[in-house]
Amino acid sequence: MVAFLATILKSRGPVIASAHDRFQPSDAHPDAQMDDAMSIPVNDLSRSFNSHRDELTAAFERVTLSGRFVLGPEHDAFQSEFADFVGVNRCIGVANGTDALELTIRVLGEGRVGTVLTAANAGGYTTTAARRAGRAVSYADIDPTHLCIDAKLVEPLLDGVAICVVTHLYGYLAPVEQIVELCHDRGVLVIEDCAQSVGAQRNGRQAGSFGDAATFSFYPTKNLGALGDAGAIVTSNDEVANNLLRLRQYGWTSKYSIGIDGGRNSRLDEFQAAVLRTRLPDVALGNMRRREIIEHYAAAAEGTGLTMLPVTGEDHASHLAVGLTTSRDEVAAAFSAAGITTDVHYPIPDHKQPAFAKEYSDVHLLVTEEMARKVITLPCFPELNAAEIEKVCDVIRTL
Numbered sequence: 001m002v003a004f005l006a007t008i009l010k011s012r013g014p015v016i017a018s019a020h021d022r023f024q025p026s027d028a029h030p031d032a033q034m035d036d037a038m039s040i041p042v043n044d045l046s047r048s049f050n051s052h053r054d055e056l057t058a059a060f061e062r063v064t065l066s067g068r069f070v071l072g073p074e075h076d077a078f079q080s081e082f083a084d085f086v087g088v089n090r091c092i093g094v095a096n097g098t099d100a101l102e103l104t105i106r107v108l109g110e111g112r113v114g115t116v117l118t119a120a121n122a123g124g125y126t127t128t129a130a131r132r133a134g135r136a137v138s139y140a141d142i143d144p145t146h147l148c149i150d151a152k153l154v155e156p157l158l159d160g161v162a163i164c165v166v167t168h169l170y171g172y173l174a175p176v177e178q179i180v181e182l183c184h185d186r187g188v189l190v191i192e193d194c195a196q197s198v199g200a201q202r203n204g205r206q207a208g209s210f211g212d213a214a215t216f217s218f219y220p221t222k223n224l225g226a227l228g229d230a231g232a233i234v235t236s237n238d239e240v241a242n243n244l245l246r247l248r249q250y251g252w253t254s255k256y257s258i259g260i261d262g263g264r265n266s267r268l269d270e271f272q273a274a275v276l277r278t279r280l281p282d283v284a285l286g287n288m289r290r291r292e293i294i295e296h297y298a299a300a301a302e303g304t305g306l307t308m309l310p311v312t313g314e315d316h317a318s319h320l321a322v323g324l325t326t327s328r329d330e331v332a333a334a335f336s337a338a339g340i341t342t343d344v345h346y347p348i349p350d351h352k353q354p355a356f357a358k359e360y361s362d363v364h365l366l367v368t369e370e371m372a373r374k375v376i377t378l379p380c381f382p383e384l385n386a387a388e389i390e391k392v393c394d395v396i397r398t399l
């Protein structure tokens, strides 16, 4: 298997050796030629795996030869390296970001009545997780400048709330400090959903270090992506961490002894942990590269019918390049005609999702609903090359 993987990984072109070269324009990649017919995807994961293939091959070999595939040394090392990265005491590896949310809601919600309050524009993950944890979900509207919740929007809605989930959407570190202060004053706990914001920081503090706990997804497209599903929870509260360790593995308090109810199997496997360890050191550089790409788009968009959401600086992991337009279909068609793929994150707010919209027929979130009609996502990933960025900018200037 190792030789097989090595062959696949090696067959993709020359080795890119230095860390600094990793996110350079990947002209060596066969899809990245400078011709008019080139098509530009929203994301191209093969490029990042290509530029990491030596370390990935080594990681696969290490895991395969170790004979440990679940909860082994790679998992232990990743948990401690990721806790250090975020600047918290504990990290618990889990199978994906939605499980991370569900388990954290279960543990923090223990002994508390009340709803989960969150934004309705973040793809429905928190809603899915909270409902699975047996919680009703209530929604706050979002700020039109960064599309996240803030303390002022949350403040009037805290009655009957047990947990507030702050999603750092598109990579932007929401004004979480004030939300935490307000919520703690009112006896409400805070979870940060950092699935899109790994590496975002403000005043030296990382996304995930502000709330009572924080959840991460390492789905392959995220800024720290595995080669499959993976996720993690971080917290500085040992009791919370220990309960999470139990719930992620059948509720066991010791082997084969189910000490707490509500457990499940949601573990981070050794291959994914090894991949994540390989890629963690590159998060900051990748985020910087993403910010640069969005800044190019924003400059090109000046005076056009497209407004890029601002990329503020280090507090933005720039996971997605999102613009606002009142004529999304036409804008998408213009990109498509130039061979450029676009997407919408996200077209359906949570309170309008067909599965539970009727529970929310009297809920109106004006900014959330307006933004669901206006947002459009443009290509943005660290290996996008200069010619491709310029081609996207050329189309932006015509809008």
Ligand SMILES: *Cc1c(COP(=O)(O)O)cnc(C)c1O
Residues within 6 Å of the ligand: 096, 097, 098, 099, 122, 123, 125, 126, 167, 193, 195, 196, 217, 218, 219, 229, 230, 231
């Ligand atoms: C991707 C994502 C999740 C869910 O992560 P999975 O690993 O796909 O379950 C949760 N929240 C946000 C904001 C996400 O972008």
